[in-house]
Amino acid sequence: MNAPIPSPADTALTPNVPRTMRALLQTRYGGADALHVAEVPTPTLTPGLVLVQGVNAALNRGDWHLLTGTPYAVRLAGYGLTRPTRPIPGMAIAGRVMAVGAGVTGFEVGDAVLGEINRGAFAEWVCAEPSALAKKPAGLSFEQAATLPVSGTTALQGLRDAGQLKAGESLLVIGAAGGVGGFGVQLGRHFGAEVTGVCSARNVEVVRLMGAHHVINYTSQRLSEHPGRFDVILDMVGAEPLATLRGLLKPGGRLVSGSGGQDNALFGPMIPILRGLFSNLGSAQRFVPLMNKPTVADLDVLCGLVASGAVTPDISDRLPLDALPAVLDHMGEGHTRGKVVVNLSADPQRSPR
Numbered sequence: 136m137n138a139p140i141p142s143p144a145d146t147a148l149t150p151n152v153p154r155t156m157r158a159l160l161q162t163r164y165g166g167a168d169a170l171h172v173a174e175v176p177t178p179t180l181t182p183g184l185v186l187v188q189g190v191n192a193a194l195n196r197g198d199w200h201l202l203t204g205t206p207y208a209v210r211l212a213g214y215g216l217t218r219p220t221r222p223i224p225g226m227a228i229a230g231r232v233m234a235v236g237a238g239v240t241g242f243e244v245g246d247a248v249l250g251e252i253n254r255g256a257f258a259e260w261v262c263a264e265p266s267a268l269a270k271k272p273a274g275l276s277f278e279q280a281a282t283l284p285v286s287g288t289t290a291l292q293g294l295r296d297a298g299q300l301k302a303g304e305s306l307l308v309i310g311a312a313g314g315v316g317g318f319g320v321q322l323g324r325h326f327g328a329e330v331t332g333v334c335s336a337r338n339v340e341v342v343r344l345m346g347a348h349h350v351i352n353y354t355s356q357r358l359s360e361h362p363g364r365f366d367v368i369l370d371m372v373g374a375e376p377l378a379t380l381r382g383l384l385k386p387g388g389r390l391v392s393g394s395g396g397q398d399n400a401l402f403g404p405m406i407p408i409l410r411g412l413f414s415n416l417g418s419a420q421r422f423v424p425l426m427n428k429p430t431v432a433d434l435d436v437l438c439g440l441v442a443s444g445a446v447t448p449d450i451s452d453r454l455p456l457d458a459l460p461a462v463l464d465h466m467g468e469g470h471t472r473g474k475v476v477v478n479l480s481a482d483p484q485r486s487p488r
């Protein structure tokens with residue numbers, strides 16, 4: 136059965152907002168064949184929301200999880216048991232506010248914004264909660280801004296909050312070439328840590344260019360060759376056994392676990408998290424599960440770091456909506472480099488409407 140698509144009767148006719156828009160639609164859980172681009176009604180602006188014309192969106196591994204509906208636990212988290220309840224995928228958006236709903240304060244038409252939303256980013260227009268949106272400073276592009284929700288905030292919270300990383304400490308980032316890991320390497324360097332990144336041979340140079348002091352190529356080197364070396368590990372892959380990772384930590388070290396690996400289609404990271412927390416008993420080292428919390432304050436921090444040049448998002452590809460089905464499908468293989476950005480429209484303030 137197909138997922139519901141908003142009916143034309145729901146479409147707002149705000150001045151300058153077209154009645155329909157292009158969007159990626161997900162009709163069921165599956166692979167590329169569950170996705171197609173279609174012309175659908177532009178979302179209705181209701182009180183309390185803002186209508187954003189998307190300039191760029193960015194892909195996240197979470198989009199792949201919601202494409203496949205795995206681990207199955209995500210379906211129970213409100214995304215729909217048998218098919219997605221929100222048919223337009225995409226969580227990370229950057230664009231311009233083009234209409235402001237009744238009761239909204241702090242935003243004006245024309246504001247450039249970015250944010251993490253609960254699906255809907257892979258469309259030309261989206262209605263968003265103002266509380267999800269940060270204002271984009273002029274010093275970073277919409278493309279760069281779209282990479283920050285989810286990946287940037289996860290890395291920031293993983294190092295600063297979960298890992299309590301301090302200047303002078305030694306940091307290992309596993310998955311250093313990926314969306315979150317790329318930010319992890321650069322933020323770790325910004326926080327004054329000595330950073331080691333783990334990636335495959337083809338990404339060694341990229342990870343070094345992002346600022347890693349050392350790079351471990353996991354296809355030819357074993358992590359277990361570095362016992363007791365790290366104060367903090369940011370693990371965004373989940374492929375190494377818990378005992379191996381604990382063996383890499385110094386006494387008092389923190390293992391920040393952001394990925395449960397690929398092998399549990401039912402519960403995802405829940406079992407590794409429970410195992411990790413249990414292993415804290417009687418240990419001076421800490422296993423800390425990482426769960427991204429979208430906050431505007433952290434988006435502001437990240438925007439500032441990008442605008443100042445301290446962090447430069449690694450944008451590996453720029454795609455039109457039509458390319459997304461195949462690319463999203465491949466994301467599950469776990470070898471996407473950096474951030475893949477989606478082109479939704481030109482900046483409406485720069486192009487005639």
Ligand SMILES: NC(=O)c1ccc[n+]([C@@H]2O[C@H](COP(=O)([O-])OP(=O)(O)OC[C@H]3O[C@@H](n4cnc5c(N)ncnc54)[C@H](OP(=O)(O)O)[C@@H]3O)[C@@H](O)[C@H]2O)c1
Binds near residue numbers: 426
């Ligand atoms: N906890 C949270 O709140 C949260 C938030 C966001 C994402 N996540 C999870 O974190 C994981 C990573 O997300 P992401 O967006 O960064 O994924 P991604 O962009 O798809 O990146 C995956 C990266 O992992 C690398 N990789 C694969 N196997 C590896 C290995 N054995 N050792 C080292 N690197 C390896 C790949 O590099 P190579 O090609 O070089 O192998 C690739 O660049 C996913 O499982 C995602 O679901 C969790």
